[in-house]
Amino acid sequence: MLMLMGTLTARAVNPIEAIAQDKKVAKALAWLDKNADWVTEQQIAITEIPAPEFAEKERGAYVARLLAANGLNVRTDSVGNVIGERQGTVEKYVVLIVAHLDTVFPADTPVQVKRTEGRLEGPGISDDGTGLATIAGLARAMDQAKVKTEATVVFCADVGEEGEGNLRGIRELLNTYKNRIRAVIAIDGAATDYVTTVALGSRRLEVSIEGPGGHSWSDFGMPNPITALARGIVEFSRTPMPEEPRSTFNFGVVSGGNSVNSIPTHADVKVDLRSEDEAELGRLESELRKAFAGAVGAEMAAASEGSPLTLKISVIGVRPAGKLAEDSPLLAAIENADRYLGNRSRLERSSTDANLPLSQGIPAIAIGGGGEGGGAHSLNEWYDPAGRELGLKRALLTILAIAGARS
Numbered sequence: 523m524l525m526l527m528g529t530l531t532a533r534a535v536n537p538i539e540a541i542a543q544d545k546k547v548a549k550a551l552a553w554l555d556k557n558a559d560w561v562t563e564q565q566i567a568i569t570e571i572p573a574p575e576f577a578e579k580e581r582g583a584y585v586a587r588l589l590a591a592n593g594l595n596v597r598t599d600s601v602g603n604v605i606g607e608r609q610g611t612v613e614k615y616v617v618l619i620v621a622h623l624d625t626v627f628p629a630d631t632p633v634q635v636k637r638t639e640g641r642l643e644g645p646g647i648s649d650d651g652t653g654l655a656t657i658a659g660l661a662r663a664m665d666q667a668k669v670k671t672e673a674t675v676v677f678c679a680d681v682g683e684e685g686e687g688n689l690r691g692i693r694e695l696l697n698t699y700k701n702r703i704r705a706v707i708a709i710d711g712a713a714t715d716y717v718t719t720v721a722l723g724s725r726r727l728e729v730s731i732e733g734p735g736g737h738s739w740s741d742f743g744m745p746n747p748i749t750a751l752a753r754g755i756v757e758f759s760r761t762p763m764p765e766e767p768r769s770t771f772n773f774g775v776v777s778g779g780n781s782v783n784s785i786p787t788h789a790d791v792k793v794d795l796r797s798e799d800e801a802e803l804g805r806l807e808s809e810l811r812k813a814f815a816g817a818v819g820a821e822m823a824a825a826s827e828g829s830p831l832t833l834k835i836s837v838i839g840v841r842p843a844g845k846l847a848e849d850s851p852l853l854a855a856i857e858n859a860d861r862y863l864g865n866r867s868r869l870e871r872s873s874t875d876a877n878l879p880l881s882q883g884i885p886a887i888a889i890g891g892g893g894e895g896g897g898a899h900s901l902n903e904w905y906d907p908a909g910r911e912l913g914l915k916r917a918l919l920t921i922l923a924i925a926g927a928r929s
């Protein structure tokens with residue numbers, strides 16, 4: 523990777539003006555200006571195909587046909603990622619453009635898109651209907667204008683970005699392309715006023731406590747898994763969370779017990795730990811383990827009857843933290859595109875497909891596809907396509923700057 527960065531820096535990123543004024547690129551930019559409505563129609567069609575985690579196949583097949591119709595060499599890999607390659611002039615390098623197929627909505631959620639005064643409403647319309655439609659639009663613009671690049675541009679509609687999908691799609695893509703990857707650009711959501719360069723790390727754990735259970739009156743004094751769980755939650759909640767690196771925790775789902783007059787046999791809670799720093803996440807996890815071990819010990823010490831409780835803590839999700847280097851050519855590429863287009867953006871931290879490459883030292887960013895969206899992960903999700911051309915052109919210029927436009 524160091525070698526690659528070296529050669530890129532030495533050659534310097536092509537001035538963005540020269541790229542934008544190249545005849546073919548100018549034609550692609552003009553196509554995007556004129557065909558934003560086509561992109562929006564694709565977004566509606568894609569969003570209306572349900573794609574809950576682990577069931578992205580039907581939506582993937584639709585996106586595969588769309589990419590194949592626009593000059594890409596398309597295949598679907600073993601985990602379900604749809605991959606469309608646009609061959610570059612140098613075999614060795616690839617730039618990955620990813621948008622995620624999966625949504626957080628269960629299979630029976632109605633996904634019809636409602637149109638109200640230019641605004642589109644429907645679960646998944648923005649996250650990540652925007653990203654998927656954007657990659658289709660970019661592929662089409664490049665195909666229509668016959669734009670050439672040095673690195674192969676790989677458009678990917680990947681699986682497993684949300685929740686317990688645990689980034690399995692992007693993990694497989696990184697495995698496939700390994701040390702050929704020059705950069706990864708994730709297109710997730712709509713807004714163009716930010717660039718995600720810091721990957722927020724997270725660890726999700728499930729804490730389960732089991733015991734013999736018994737009668738609330740006659741067995742009183744036996745250790746109680748719910749009480750032990752509550753002790754652990756309170757104990758861990760006292761852990762100071764640092765401001766820098768910013769770190770958070772959330773006890774999100776709790777369950778257990780059998781009936782109001784039984785001492786329960788089990789109790790469990792799911793916890794989400796987040797931090798900008800990987801080492802800090804490790805520290806939080808060990809604090810959590812200590813808190814619950816102590817809580818179970820305290821509950822047993824307080825009990826008057828024998829039968830011990832058992833504690834099991836399992837990791838149910840991992841997103842590693844990471845950060846794009848300030849002197850990365852990828853950061854220069856998007857900043858130059860923003861300057862050229864007169865777009866103002868700030869650097870952001872978030873949890874996206876860019877986490878995994880960033881944690882492995884591969885240059886990566888996440889950006890919005892254009893337009894405006896809101897209510898992600900809720901049934902009131904919406905998207906407004908007004909001004910989406912800006913996001914499309916911004917993404918195209920960034921891709922060309924990092925992939926190397928060739929006339």
Ligand SMILES: [Zn+2]
Pocket residue numbers: 622649650683710711
């Ligand atoms: Zn998303």
